[in-house]
Amino acid sequence: MEEKIEKFKKMIKEKKMIDSMLALLQWDLETQAPKGGYKLISEMIGELSLKSYNLTTSEEFSELLCELKEKEEKIDGILRKEIEILEEEMEKIKVIPSDEYRAYSELTAKAQGIWEVAREKNDFNSFAPILEEIFNYNKKFIEYRGSNSDVYSIILNDYEKGMNIEKLDKFFEKLKSEIVPLLKEVTEKEKKSKENLNFKVDEYNQKMLSEELLKYIGFDLNRGILSESAHPFTLTVNKDDVRLTTRYFENIPFSSVFSTIHEGGHGIYEQGIGDELKETMLADGTSMGIHESQSRFYENIIGRSKEFWFGFLEKSKFKYKELEEISLEKLYRDINEVSPSLIRVEADELTYSLHIMVRYEIEKGIFSGEYSVMDLPKIWNEKMEKYLGIRPDNDSEGVLQDVHWSCGLIGYFPSYALGNVYSVQILNAMKKEMNIQGVLERGELNKIKEWLNEKIHKYGKLKTPKEIMVEITGEEMNPDYYIKYLQEKYRSIYK
Amino acid sequence: MEEKIEKFKKMIKEKKMIDSMLALLQWDLETQAPKGGYKLISEMIGELSLKSYNLTTSEEFSELLCELKEKEEKIDGILRKEIEILEEEMEKIKVIPSDEYRAYSELTAKAQGIWEVAREKNDFNSFAPILEEIFNYNKKFIEYRGSNSDVYSIILNDYEKGMNIEKLDKFFEKLKSEIVPLLKEVTEKEKKSKENLNFKVDEYNQKMLSEELLKYIGFDLNRGILSESAHPFTLTVNKDDVRLTTRYFENIPFSSVFSTIHEGGHGIYEQGIGDELKETMLADGTSMGIHESQSRFYENIIGRSKEFWFGFLEKSKFKYKELEEISLEKLYRDINEVSPSLIRVEADELTYSLHIMVRYEIEKGIFSGEYSVMDLPKIWNEKMEKYLGIRPDNDSEGVLQDVHWSCGLIGYFPSYALGNVYSVQILNAMKKEMNIQGVLERGELNKIKEWLNEKIHKYGKLKTPKEIMVEITGEEMNPDYYIKYLQEKYRSIYK
Numbered sequence: 001m002e003e004k005i006e007k008f009k010k011m012i013k014e015k016k017m018i019d020s021m022l023a024l025l026q027w028d029l030e031t032q033a034p035k036g037g038y039k040l041i042s043e044m045i046g047e048l049s050l051k052s053y054n055l056t057t058s059e060e061f062s063e064l065l066c067e068l069k070e071k072e073e074k075i076d077g078i079l080r081k082e083i084e085i086l087e088e089e090m091e092k093i094k095v096i097p098s099d100e101y102r103a104y105s106e107l108t109a110k111a112q113g114i115w116e117v118a119r120e121k122n123d124f125n126s127f128a129p130i131l132e133e134i135f136n137y138n139k140k141f142i143e144y145r146g147s148n149s150d151v152y153s154i155i156l157n158d159y160e161k162g163m164n165i166e167k168l169d170k171f172f173e174k175l176k177s178e179i180v181p182l183l184k185e186v187t188e189k190e191k192k193s194k195e196n197l198n199f200k201v202d203e204y205n206q207k208m209l210s211e212e213l214l215k216y217i218g219f220d221l222n223r224g225i226l227s228e229s230a231h232p233f234t235l236t237v238n239k240d241d242v243r244l245t246t247r248y249f250e251n252i253p254f255s256s257v258f259s260t261i262h263e264g265g266h267g268i269y270e271q272g273i274g275d276e277l278k279e280t281m282l283a284d285g286t287s288m289g290i291h292e293s294q295s296r297f298y299e300n301i302i303g304r305s306k307e308f309w310f311g312f313l314e315k316s317k318f319k320y321k322e323l324e325e326i327s328l329e330k331l332y333r334d335i336n337e338v339s340p341s342l343i344r345v346e347a348d349e350l351t352y353s354l355h356i357m358v359r360y361e362i363e364k365g366i367f368s369g370e371y372s373v374m375d376l377p378k379i380w381n382e383k384m385e386k387y388l389g390i391r392p393d394n395d396s397e398g399v400l401q402d403v404h405w406s407c408g409l410i411g412y413f414p415s416y417a418l419g420n421v422y423s424v425q426i427l428n429a430m431k432k433e434m435n436i437q438g439v440l441e442r443g444e445l446n447k448i449k450e451w452l453n454e455k456i457h458k459y460g461k462l463k464t465p466k467e468i469m470v471e472i473t474g475e476e477m478n479p480d481y482y483i484k485y486l487q488e489k490y491r492s493i494y495k
Numbered sequence: 496m497e498e499k500i501e502k503f504k505k506m507i508k509e510k511k512m513i514d515s516m517l518a519l520l521q522w523d524l525e526t527q528a529p530k531g532g533y534k535l536i537s538e539m540i541g542e543l544s545l546k547s548y549n550l551t552t553s554e555e556f557s558e559l560l561c562e563l564k565e566k567e568e569k570i571d572g573i574l575r576k577e578i579e580i581l582e583e584e585m586e587k588i589k590v591i592p593s594d595e596y597r598a599y600s601e602l603t604a605k606a607q608g609i610w611e612v613a614r615e616k617n618d619f620n621s622f623a624p625i626l627e628e629i630f631n632y633n634k635k636f637i638e639y640r641g642s643n644s645d646v647y648s649i650i651l652n653d654y655e656k657g658m659n660i661e662k663l664d665k666f667f668e669k670l671k672s673e674i675v676p677l678l679k680e681v682t683e684k685e686k687k688s689k690e691n692l693n694f695k696v697d698e699y700n701q702k703m704l705s706e707e708l709l710k711y712i713g714f715d716l717n718r719g720i721l722s723e724s725a726h727p728f729t730l731t732v733n734k735d736d737v738r739l740t741t742r743y744f745e746n747i748p749f750s751s752v753f754s755t756i757h758e759g760g761h762g763i764y765e766q767g768i769g770d771e772l773k774e775t776m777l778a779d780g781t782s783m784g785i786h787e788s789q790s791r792f793y794e795n796i797i798g799r800s801k802e803f804w805f806g807f808l809e810k811s812k813f814k815y816k817e818l819e820e821i822s823l824e825k826l827y828r829d830i831n832e833v834s835p836s837l838i839r840v841e842a843d844e845l846t847y848s849l850h851i852m853v854r855y856e857i858e859k860g861i862f863s864g865e866y867s868v869m870d871l872p873k874i875w876n877e878k879m880e881k882y883l884g885i886r887p888d889n890d891s892e893g894v895l896q897d898v899h900w901s902c903g904l905i906g907y908f909p910s911y912a913l914g915n916v917y918s919v920q921i922l923n924a925m926k927k928e929m930n931i932q933g934v935l936e937r938g939e940l941n942k943i944k945e946w947l948n949e950k951i952h953k954y955g956k957l958k959t960p961k962e963i964m965v966e967i968t969g970e971e972m973n974p975d976y977y978i979k980y981l982q983e984k985y986r987s988i989y990k
Contacts (some may be wrong), residue, residue: 021539034716122729
């Protein structure tokens with residue numbers, strides 16, 4: 001038995017090393033590789049993905065898992081959970097022919113470069129065939145699994161266990177029925193503009209502030225880096241090497257601020273995974289919904305609070321000099337200005353979920369066959385007009401704005417909305433144990449990080465999202481708190 | 496036969512892909528990985544090096560080479576040369592036990608991080624044990640080959656075919672006997688300082704200029720990138736992805752200028768390798784001596800000429816504004832100021848070779864057993880005093896200044912001196928076919944690049960250094976031209 005466990009650990013080590021190499025190649029491709037390098041690096045990604053596939057689906061590995069499972073009583077909880085997760089992964093991928101698995105990995109690696117250029121040049125047509133291929137592969141891979149459920153429901157369940165179209169339809173219906181009137185109420189009160197915050201800050205100084213913010217919220221820059229990319233993201237090599245990106249617009253200095261804090265939230269989660277999980281399959285966030293709860297918690301609940309900025313402006317070594325001329329009250333109002341806008345990652349909390357709805361409905365429509373990829377620009381713009389009352393002038397600010405689909409992250413977007421909902425439930429639980437306002441005003445961000453480390457991060461994948469939520473808050477996901485939070489916050493700002 | 500060639504090509508493709516992945520990991524480690532990431536990335540490098548080792552030394556591969564060689568008349572020159580190079584590589588590494596090969600790869604990956612910290616903290620002792628280990632491995636690996644020659648001579652020959660201690664002793668003796676008096680003559684004429692050039696330029700603007708310079712000399716930024724590292728270097732993923740680094744000191748803006756042009760020279764070489772060699776083992780510079788001839792050619796012969804700066808200041812879109820206030824004559828004098836200094840990469844052309852001598856003598860002394868690693872700081876400082884008349888205050892500016900030994904690049908330094916010598920021979924040949932001054936003044940740097948592409952770059956490893964030099968210049972390496980070049984150039988500046 002000892003021997004088998006050793007063998008298992010060795011195989012996991014190998015698998016994790018391949019996955020870490022894949023992460024580094026992905027990182028390279030998205031943050032710095034020259035155009036000439038895309039081809040070879042995509043090939044490498046294809047090659048390594050195949051290696052990972054072969055390892056995970058090998059007879060040897062599968063037998064080993066069976067043998068270990070037979071003597072489950074002799075193995076610890078971590079190992080049991082690893083086996084469970086690996087079996088799920090095997091089930092999903094072993095039905096895919098290896099050449100298709102490899103081709104898809106290579107395709108999504110290449111697609112990001114193509115998306116980036118298409119977005120730059122506002123040229124949806126150059127991206128559409130690839131996007132169609134990606135959707136088709138996703139559909140095919142799910143169909144290989146031979147389930148009776150709807151394809152999109154299975155995809156949603158892969159991201160967040162228990163999710164399906166029915167539940168999400170209800171969820172978004174509820175959000176819509178509450179948020180759309182609230183949005184109307186608020187925007188009728190007052191027309192504001194963020195002009196105060198749109199001073200010019202050069203890239204270098206934005207970078208300085210971003211790094212200062214990361215340190216301030218507790219992201220460890222000895223075990224991570226901040227870089228740049230067309231679309232901000234977080235990537236984990238392992239818990240001691242967590243990589244974030246942001247992006248700098250000279251005339252919108254708060255864009256990088258909130259992107260950085262958002263990714264910082266993801267990064268703090270990854271850095272906080274328990275040391276005992278480091279060499280295991282559990283060294284990762286438990287679901288994308290919980291992951292987004294951490295990023296959105298830091299970005300919105302912390303990062304858009306008055307107390308956070310009070311503390312930061314008092315304590316930080318570096319800040320934009322322009323901020324010294326703005327009162328805290330004004331800053332708070334401005335960073336919470338509600339105004340329908342085109343770009344999701346720049347959206348305020350109230351309109352944000354509507355952006356997610358647009359994407360959710362489009363994904364659903366593609367899989368049901370209602371929509372075709374070629375029509376997406378039109379569909380996108382119509383939905384934006386319907387839900388947000390504004391229409392993009394071009395696809396770069398419309399259907400081409402997000403990197404996700406090019407990476408094959410289809411079904412991911414609802415995680416953001418779930419994350420928002422979770423984040424408020426987490427906030428309420430935290431409030432019972434901590435004077436959050438005081439902590440923020442005194443700049444004791446470590447206390448918040450430690451609380452999250454202890455209740456969420458350290459468990460990695462050892463606990464399910466549901467287990468975590470029930471343990472912390474006493475109940476499962478419940479959007480009521482989120483809606484209440486939005487109502488209270490924005491009615492108090494827009495009196 | 497066709498089948499065997501196909502199989503060979505497939506194996507080469509695999510080998511090259513592993514090597515490219517290694518290059519990317521190396522790049523990551525040296526340019527951006529957080530401290531927490533060193534361990535895992537070093538392990539990956541060890542793992543992949545072992546894979547490369549196993550492939551290269553496999554029975555299967557070796558048999559394939561034999562079979563192909565038996566029918567040499569049926570294969571083309573490229574394939575023949577590939578086989579020759581692979582056989583040499585196999586001979587060198589197959590005698591090394593695989594665990595030692597892997598351990599050494601991991602060690603040199605780790606060592607760079609340790610060197611970087613040691614240099615930052617001016618703490619030779621923290622680096623010394625690793626350095627000793629690296630020297631010992633190098634010695635052991637050579638001894639495994641069971642040759643009767645002196646260990647250091649074999650190492651020198653590995654870098655530049657035909658080199659050995661005897662030849663290099665003579666070579667340096669000659670340089671010393673001519674350069675030391677010339678240095679004395681020149682520095683007695685006039686005491687100058689580079690004050691004019693040491694204005695302050697922030698990192699961002701230095702970066703802008705570096706990129707402008709690279710484009711200007713013909714480095715293709717669609718097929719390469721410029722980044723930063725503790726010590727500038729060039730790394731090739733493949734000819735369409737060539738990566739350079741430089742470093743920025745706010746108060747020494749010309750440090751990045753010449754580092755960038757130097758690495759640009761390496762990069763232009765790699766980007767210029769013939770397309771037909773891309774998938775082969777020949778897609779690389781033919782030797783480090785010839786490689787350094789290209790970097791030193793661009794850095795010194797081009798980059799420190801009056802005509803280059805005339806053209807650049809006329810044509811470039813971006814330049815340091817301070818340069819507008821300096822006359823061309825003054826700029827030329829300042830960038831060619833002769834003054835013994837501590838840092839090799841900042842050294843003027845006259846003192847440069849003396850820096851190399853210090854390193855050459857130290858390496859020789861370590862292998863002969865005359866010197867011990869622990870004594871290197873003392874030995875370094877004594878030699879600096881002896882040859883250059885100055886003594887470092889600390890090891891960061893002394894024995895710790897170069898990255899090379901930490902990477903296992905022992906025996907590399909003489910390549911720089913050979914590169915200088917080659918570069919002047921190449922200059923003389925180019926002069927016969929081109930009005931270089933006119934070309935530079937008109938900013939037609941592409942003509943120079945194309946000449947070098949045609950005569951040197953495109954051949955990759957298809958021709959030996961000797962073949963290249965004889966074809967271009969009619970003779971082998973000959974230091975006389977270099978000495979004459981230095982005498983003429985510096986006697987005309989220091990009249």
